[in-house]
Amino acid sequence: MDELNVKAGQLLTFGCNDQVYGFDITSVTDIIEIPEITMLPMVADYIPGIMNLRGKVVPVMDFAGRMGFEKPEYDSHSCIVVVDCEGSLLGVRVPKVIDAEEYEAENISDSPVENSCIIGYIELHGRRVTVIDCIRLSEKNR
Amino acid sequence: MSKFDAGMESMLDTFVFESTELLENLDEILMRTENSELTADDIAEIFRVMHTIKGSAAMMGLKNMSELAHAVEDIYFVVREHPELEFDHAPLYEFSFTTSDNLKTEIENLSDESIPLTDFSDLVGRLHEYAAYLTGLSKGEAVAAPSAAKQEIFADDEPEGVKTVRVRFTDNCLMPSIRAMVLLNSIGSDAEVLSTIPKDLEAENVDEEIADQGFIIKLNCDDLSIVMSILKDGVDVATVEEVKRQAPAAAKPAETAAKPGGSSEQGVSTFLVKFEEGCLMPAIRAMVLKNTVSSMGEDLKTDPADLESDTADDDIAKKGFRIELRAKDPEAVLAALKDGVNVLSAEKLEPAAPKPAEESAAAPAAAAPAAKAQAAAKAADTSHSSIISVRLDKLDRLLDLVAEIVITESGVTSNPDLKNVTGSLDRFQKSARELKKLTDELQDVVMSIRMVPVQTAFSKMSRVVRDMNKTLGKNVDLVFVGADTEADKSVVDILGDPLMHIVRNAVDHGIETPAERAAAGKTEKPTVTLSAGYESGEVVISCEDNGAGMDPKKLLAKAKKNGILTKPENEYTDAECYELIMTAGFSTNETVTEYSGRGVGMDVVRKNIEKVGGKMSIDSELGRGSKFTIRIPLSLSIIDVLGVSANGTELSVPVTSVKEIFRAEKDMLIKDPDGTELVMLRDKCLRVVRLSDAFELEGERIPLEEGIMLYCSEQDREAVVFADELTADQQVVVKPLSLLLNKYDLKSKGLSGYSILADGSITLITDINELFIHNGVRAAEQSR
Numbered sequence: 001m002d003e004l005n006v007k008a009g010q011l012l013t014f015g016c017n018d019q020v021y022g023f024d025i026t027s028v029t030d031i032i033e034i035p036e037i038t039m040l041p042m043v044a045d046y047i048p049g050i051m052n053l054r055g056k057v058v059p060v061m062d063f064a065g066r067m068g069f070e071k072p073e074y075d076s077h078s079c080i081v082v083v084d085c086e087g088s089l090l091g092v093r094v095p096k097v098i099d100a101e102e103y104e105a106e107n108i109s110d111s112p113v114e115n116s117c118i119i120g121y122i123e124l125h126g127r128r129v130t131v132i133d134c135i136r137l138s139e140k141n142r
Numbered sequence: 143m144s145k146f147d148a149g150m151e152s153m154l155d156t157f158v159f160e161s162t163e164l165l166e167n168l169d170e171i172l173m174r175t176e177n178s179e180l181t182a183d184d185i186a187e188i189f190r191v192m193h194t195i196k197g198s199a200a201m202m203g204l205k206n207m208s209e210l211a212h213a214v215e216d217i218y219f220v221v222r223e224h225p226e227l228e229f230d231h232a233p234l235y236e237f238s239f240t241t242s243d244n245l246k247t248e249i250e251n252l253s254d255e256s257i258p259l260t261d262f263s264d265l266v267g268r269l270h271e272y273a274a275y276l277t278g279l280s281k282g283e284a285v286a287a288p289s290a291a292k293q294e295i296f297a298d299d300e301p302e303g304v305k306t307v308r309v310r311f312t313d314n315c316l317m318p319s320i321r322a323m324v325l326l327n328s329i330g331s332d333a334e335v336l337s338t339i340p341k342d343l344e345a346e347n348v349d350e351e352i353a354d355q356g357f358i359i360k361l362n363c364d365d366l367s368i369v370m371s372i373l374k375d376g377v378d379v380a381t382v383e384e385v386k387r388q389a390p391a392a393a394k395p396a397e398t399a400a401k402p403g404g405s406s407e408q409g410v411s412t413f414l415v416k417f418e419e420g421c422l423m424p425a426i427r428a429m430v431l432k433n434t435v436s437s438m439g440e441d442l443k444t445d446p447a448d449l450e451s452d453t454a455d456d457d458i459a460k461k462g463f464r465i466e467l468r469a470k471d472p473e474a475v476l477a478a479l480k481d482g483v484n485v486l487s488a489e490k491l492e493p494a495a496p497k498p499a500e501e502s503a504a505a506p507a508a509a510a511p512a513a514k515a516q517a518a519a520k521a522a523d524t525s526h527s528s529i530i531s532v533r534l535d536k537l538d539r540l541l542d543l544v545a546e547i548v549i550t551e552s553g554v555t556s557n558p559d560l561k562n563v564t565g566s567l568d569r570f571q572k573s574a575r576e577l578k579k580l581t582d583e584l585q586d587v588v589m590s591i592r593m594v595p596v597q598t599a600f601s602k603m604s605r606v607v608r609d610m611n612k613t614l615g616k617n618v619d620l621v622f623v624g625a626d627t628e629a630d631k632s633v634v635d636i637l638g639d640p641l642m643h644i645v646r647n648a649v650d651h652g653i654e655t656p657a658e659r660a661a662a663g664k665t666e667k668p669t670v671t672l673s674a675g676y677e678s679g680e681v682v683i684s685c686e687d688n689g690a691g692m693d694p695k696k697l698l699a700k701a702k703k704n705g706i707l708t709k710p711e712n713e714y715t716d717a718e719c720y721e722l723i724m725t726a727g728f729s730t731n732e733t734v735t736e737y738s739g740r741g742v743g744m745d746v747v748r749k750n751i752e753k754v755g756g757k758m759s760i761d762s763e764l765g766r767g768s769k770f771t772i773r774i775p776l777s778l779s780i781i782d783v784l785g786v787s788a789n790g791t792e793l794s795v796p797v798t799s800v801k802e803i804f805r806a807e808k809d810m811l812i813k814d815p816d817g818t819e820l821v822m823l824r825d826k827c828l829r830v831v832r833l834s835d836a837f838e839l840e841g842e843r844i845p846l847e848e849g850i851m852l853y854c855s856e857q858d859r860e861a862v863v864f865a866d867e868l869t870a871d872q873q874v875v876v877k878p879l880s881l882l883l884n885k886y887d888l889k890s891k892g893l894s895g896y897s898i899l900a901d902g903s904i905t906l907i908t909d910i911n912e913l914f915i916h917n918g919v920r921a922a923e924q925s926r
Contacts (some may be wrong), residue, residue, distance in 0.1 A: 038904040039791055041837040042893075043886045050880075050896060050904055052549075055542030057896050057904055059880050088881045138882050 011103050011122075012081065013129055014094040017069045022122075022129045023083055023092075025100055030082035034074065034093065051091055053082060060091040066117075066137065083134040090138045101125070154252065157202055159531060161249050164191045165242050166602075172242070173604050176235050182225060188238070189218045195245065207248055210262040213269035214241050220273055224280040237269055239609070305366050306385040310356040311378045322357045325376045332372065333363035358385070414489050415479050416462040428463040435465060435479065534631065537592055541875075544581075544588045549902035551581050589875055593628040596674045596683065599637040600625050603645045603672060610649045616656065616668055618649050623673035629681045633774050637683060640747040640758075644685045644770045645670060647744065652689035652768055662765065664688075676798055677773070677856070677911075680756075680894075686769040692762040694719035704728060720760035720768075724748040783897075785870030785905060786850065788833035789841030792905045794874060794897065795852060795863065799910035802853040803868065806846050819846060821862050823853060829861040831917050833908070836892060856911035861919045863910065874899065876907055891916050 011022030012031075030053065037049040037060050046065030050057050060080060064072045072095045080091040101124050108120040108131055117136035122129050168191045171184050196211035217237065221227065244262060251257040311321055326335055339358040340351050363369050366384065373382045415428070432444055445464040465479070476489075555574035560567065600622050607620040629637075653668045671686045694716045701707050701722045707714075714722075722728055724744045748758050756774035783794035784803075804823070812820040812827070819830040830851070834841060844866060852863040874897035879888055892913030896906050 036903070038896075038906075040883075040888075040906070041791065041839055042888060042891055043883065047883075052898050052902050052904055055545035055898060057877050057880065057898060059882050085882065090882055139885055140882055 008102050008104050010100045011124070011129060011131065012100050013098040013124075014063075014081065015096045015098055016064050016067070016094055017072060020098065020127055020129045021063075021094075022101070022103075022131050023081065023134055024131070027083045027085075027134050028081055029084050029089065030080075031097055032080050032082065032091075034078055034080055048093065051080070053089065053091070056089065058082065058089045058091045060093055061138070063092050063094045083138075085135045085138040085140050088138070088140065090134065092134075092137070101129075103129075153202065157198055158249050158252060161195055161198065161245070164195055165246055165249075167191060168238070168242050169605055170601070172235060172238050173601075173608060176231070176608070180221075180231065182222070185218055185222045189215060189222055192218065204248075204252075204259070206259050206262050207245060209266050210241060210245065210269075213266045213273065214238065216273045217269060217276060220276040220280060224276075227276070227280050229276065229279055233272060237272060239605075240265065241269070305361055305363060305369075307359045307361065307366075307370065307373065308356045308383050308385050309359065309373055309376070309379055310381045311352065312380045319352060321376065321378050322352060325357070325373055325379070326359070328376065329359075329361070329369050329372050332365075333361040333369045336360040336362060411467065413465045413476060413479055414462045415465065432465065435467065534592075537588075541588055541592070544585050545898055545902075548581050548585055551577055552901055590628075592631050594631050594634050595626045595628050596634055596637065596681070597622070597625040599634050599641055600672050600674075602638060603641060606642055606645055607649060607670065610646065614650065614655075616649060616653050618653050619667050619669045620645075621669055621671045623671060624675045625672075627674035627676065627681065629674075629774075633681060636750070636774065637772070640751055640772060641672070641683065641685070643744065643747045644772075645672070648685055648687040648689065648768070648770070652687040652691075654690050658690070662690075676796075680773040680909075682771060682773050684769055684771040686767060688767040691764040691766050691768055692720060692723070692760075693764050697722050701725070701728060717759075717761075720762055723760065724758065783872060783874050783905075783907065784852070784868060785872060786833065786852070786865035787867055787869050788837070788865045789839040791837070791839050792869065792903070793833055793837070793865070794872075794905045794907045795854070795910065796907070797871075799854045799856050800852050801855050801860075804851050804853065805849075806851050808847055811846055819864075821846070821851065823862070828853065829919055830864050831861050831913065831919065832864045834866075836913055836917050854910045854914075856914060858921045859911065859914040859919045860922070861914055863908075863913070872899070874905065874907065 010025040012025045012028050013020050013022040015021075032053070035051050035053075037051050040047060040049045040059070046062045048060055048062055050059050052058075062071075064070070074093070074095060077096045078094065079097055080093050081097065082089055082091050103122055103124060108122045110120040111118045115136070117133050119131040119133045122131060168188060171187055175181070175184050192211045192215040196208050196215060199205075199207035199211060214237065217234065221234070244260070244265065248260055251260075309322070309325065322338070326338070329335065337360045339355075339360075361369065370382050370384070373379060428444070444466070555578065560570075604620055607618055611617055648670045653670070654662065654664075656668075659668065666688060669688050672683070673686070674681065674683050676682065694714075697719045698707075698711060698714055701719075702711060706722065706725050706728060724747070728744070751758050751772055751774065756772060758773075759771045760768065761771070762768035782797040784797055784800060785792060785794050787793070802823075806821050810822045812822065814820060819832070821828055821830050830846060832843070833839070834843065846864060849864055849866050850868050852865065854861065854863050876895045876897055878895050879893065889909065890912055892908050892910070894907050894909035894912070896904050898904055
């Protein structure tokens with residue numbers, strides 16, 4: 001019956017630069033192979049462009065670039081995690097998706113940094129997962 | 143507490159939608175007929191609208207709306223029943239419009255629980271009064287024209303066995319209506335009174351009417367003589383007589399043959415054939431029909447009998463073509479007739495009793511327009527049922543899916559695996575082409591679904607102008623230009639309110655009074671022109687009036703007085719002065735009228751338009767008029783674009799921006815000392831805007847003579863846009879930029895959106911106007 005615990009949610013975890021990050025799975029709409037990305041001029045370097053997601057044009061963000069990391073290697077494991085930011089879709093390019101893992105929101109240690117796209121940190125299966133707020137990540141309201 | 147019956151919530155959407163449609167339909171009819179003729183069709187349609195609203199409102203438990211609709215229905219009932227009635231139509235329209243407005247407001251407020259149901263009893267009362275007035279008028283008509291009155295005594299559908307008795311009172315009888323009432327009571331036990339003429343014994347003028355025409359009672363009874371004797375015993379009764387239907391008069395023997403009923407002769411069937419209006423020689427068609435059916439029966443008779451006579455065509459056109467014959471199989475004859483060329487309708491007439499004579503000549507003639515009216519009503523019905531409403535999100539989904547199908551289709555038909563297939567692919571290729579054709583068509587159709595002409599938003603304005611003409615007496619003409627311009631449904635919906643404000647302002651503030659116009663020596667009619675069109679991926683709607691125009695100095699002075707200036711007075715350009723009127727708290731009109739408020743209008747309008755990514759601009763010339771222009775992005779509009787590539791990036795330039803495409807020769811190019819590249823095109827020196835520079839596209843700067851030059855002009859700016867090459871000429875659906883990209887402000891840098899092409903790739907759509915502004919292309923001198 002533990003699985004039906006209302007407080008439990010799931011995190012979609014992905015790896016980037018030897019770290020594990022996670023989105024709350026309720027904000028994830030798709031996980032797709034990296035499609036052709038159309039270059040969009042005059043935007044930040046970490047926005048490689050836009051892609052066609054079943055007839056919708058969705059901006060793509062490079063997760064590593066957004067976090068200020070070096071450009072990682074993208075291979076056949078890399079994908080785009082499409083998250084819903086209050087109605088607008090955003091494709092987040094990540095080097096490797098790991099798993100959907102259960103977590104309890106109350107176990108998250110909140111990040112003390114204000115206006116950060118990191119909600120907090122949680123220990124899952126013996127490693128630390130950084131939980132990402134996708135709306136902050138998308139810079140929607142800036 | 144809910145406004146309507148519990149359990150009806152689920153019906154609310156449908157009710158609101160249907161009623162709104164009906165009321166718009168009503169407005170449309172009223173607008174159309176107000177200054178022309180109100181035909182029987184229109185009356186019937188209005189009647190139908192009111193009847194439907196009455197019914198559905200009652201079903202929803204909205205008693206107030208139901209009663210209001212009922213009251214109007216009553217009025218139109220009188221109008222419908224008395225087509226001969228001549229009266230001033232103005233109050234009728236006023237009442238109809240008021241009702242329509244009231245119902246619309248009520249419907250709008252339905253879902254808001256905080257607004258109580260409106261009490262329409264005052265309006266209903268006035269409507270009843272007007273209905274009574276019309277009824278009275280119709281009676282009055284009857285007095286004036288006794289022949290019409292006789293016709294009224296006998297309703298066409300009156301069942302047999304109904305006796306009609308006319309009672310006349312003595313001349314010195316003071317209150318015949320009271321006597322009549324007493325008489326009715328006294329015969330109550332011996333007869334069943336169906337109706338009386340006059341109907342309402344308590345109405346005004348009823349005494350005069352009875353004195354004039356007598357009192358007519360329609361009743362059912364076993365023994366008429368008993369009733370007659372009771373009536374004769376009544377106080378002040380002078381005479382009592384039984385009135386019978388008059389037999390067909392012999393006065394017009396020629397016409398009796400044309401009576402609308404069928405022949406009563408046994409075994410003989412009568413058919414009435416009507417031809418289409420456009421049928422040129424109905425007599426010839428009739429002859430063909432006659433020949434066709436002659437083999438199917440005996441004793442063939444036709445009316446008109448002589449089909450070769452000069453008047454036969456006219457007669458048939460007016461009355462239809464009648465065939466009488468002794469047929470074995472009348473149904474087969476009917477079917478044969480219906481199959482005839484140009485036949486509108488063919489019907490078998492049942493033997494009918496002869497009608498009252500007076501109108502027999504007119505009856506068939508009257509039947510024809512009635513049939514026409516029916517046909518028209520049928521046509522109208524089909525046009526109603528051929529429109530269905532669909533939720534927008536379903537449509538959007540459909541659009542996305544179709545785009546996917548197109549992409550998948552090309553994925554299948556040009557699949558790399560096909561290369562490895564040995565043997566012929568001919569049949570596969572054939573099917574693939576077929577599939578491509580179909581998907582292309584599917585895409586076209588689906589894309590067009592969401593698009594509606596701006597006409598819908600425009601036509602509501604006729605109503606606004608009409609109302610204002612009534613109250614302000616300015617007699618303004620409203621002219622539409624490009625009303626068939628299509629825009630996304632949501633855009634057209636958004637346009638409604640701003641347009642209303644602007645049009646009101648134009649008529650109220652813009653157009654002068656007739657006296658002022660005369661004083662200014664203006665001879666042209668006061669006109670407000672609404673026009674629509676496309677310009678660089680935007681719908682451009684403008685409202686232009688030929689009124690007084692605005693004086694920048696006055697505006698400035700006024701703004702100063704109101705304290706809304708934000709910089710020194712002398713720094714304001716004319717254009718900025720005009721924009722002042724879109725600032726909160728500004729009104730140039732000294733008196734506030736019903737239509738224009740206190741300057742809250744225009745700033746709200748601007749805000750609403752800006753909210754959906756639109757822009758609004760004002761231009762004016764003192765004494766000549768003003769022009770308000772709204773530009774709204776086509777959120778889902780299809781536009782023609784030229785595909786170009788610049789340093790490997792695919793971009794689309796709206797065709798409407800491009801004036802000319804050329805390649806530059808070396809001697810046309812100029813480089814000014816600052817390094818700005820210029821090109822001489824004939825006698826014009828134009829700036830060259832490299833797309834690769836404007837959009838910061840990395841790559842080699844190719845020499846200008848190697849690429850392609852697009853001479854573009856947008857509003858008052860023009861320059862040459864330079865790209866590497868021209869790649870396509872296509873139609874695209876503009877999708878607005880994602881909200882997530884707002885912070886890059888791409889729109890003001892010249893990117894208006896993107897579009898997915900048939901092969902699934904994405905092209906960026908440029909906004910030439912913004913591109914020019916952003917890249918410092920100077921606006922041409924205002925040449926007014």
